[in-house]
Amino acid sequence: MKKPSKKERNYLPPREASRGNDKFYNSTTWRSFRKKQLIQQRIKDLVTARMLYKNNTSISLYDYNTWLSTEHPLCVHCLQDDNIRKGNTLDHIHSRSTGGADIDPSNVQWLCENHHAVKSQSERGT
Numbered sequence: 359m360k361k362p363s364k365k366e367r368n369y370l371p372p373r374e375a376s377r378g379n380d381k382f383y384n385s386t387t388w389r390s391f392r393k394k395q396l397i398q399q400r401i402k403d404l405v406t407a408r409m410l411y412k413n414n415t416s417i418s419l420y421d422y423n424t425w426l427s428t429e430h431p432l433c434v435h436c437l438q439d440d441n442i443r444k445g446n447t448l449d450h451i452h453s454r455s456t457g458g459a460d461i462d463p464s465n466v467q468w469l470c471e472n473h474h475a476v477k478s479q480s481e482r483g484t
């Protein structure tokens with residue numbers, strides 16, 4: 359079998375690749391829902407991150423500025439540990455495979471790549 363070229367291998371961004379071939383994550387419904395959630399949460403998190411940075415000396419200016427330079431909301435799990443990291447994956451709190459709602463603002467949360475990988479792994483039971 360021919361090895362895929364570097365371009366082919368890099369075709370899918372990591373976020374989509376980690377979700378396999380699930381068509382749902384490429385649907386217009388999900389994409390527009392995700393975009394709306396991203397914008398709304400980002401606005402809320404700008405306030406949260408500023409407060410957290412001002413009141414917490416353990417947060418570095420570097421981490422704060424790095425996050426500000428992105429367009430992403432905060433990772434909710436990092437936030438629990440007073441860390442400012444971008445959440446670039448909109449995760450289903452109650453996973454779809456176990457009956458969680460697809461499109462429901464109360465069933466989604468933003469996670470960083472690390473936290474999303476850990477959660478997905480535990481959901482798969484590996």
Ligand SMILES: [Zn+2]
Nearest residue numbers: 433436470473
């Ligand atoms: Zn995180």
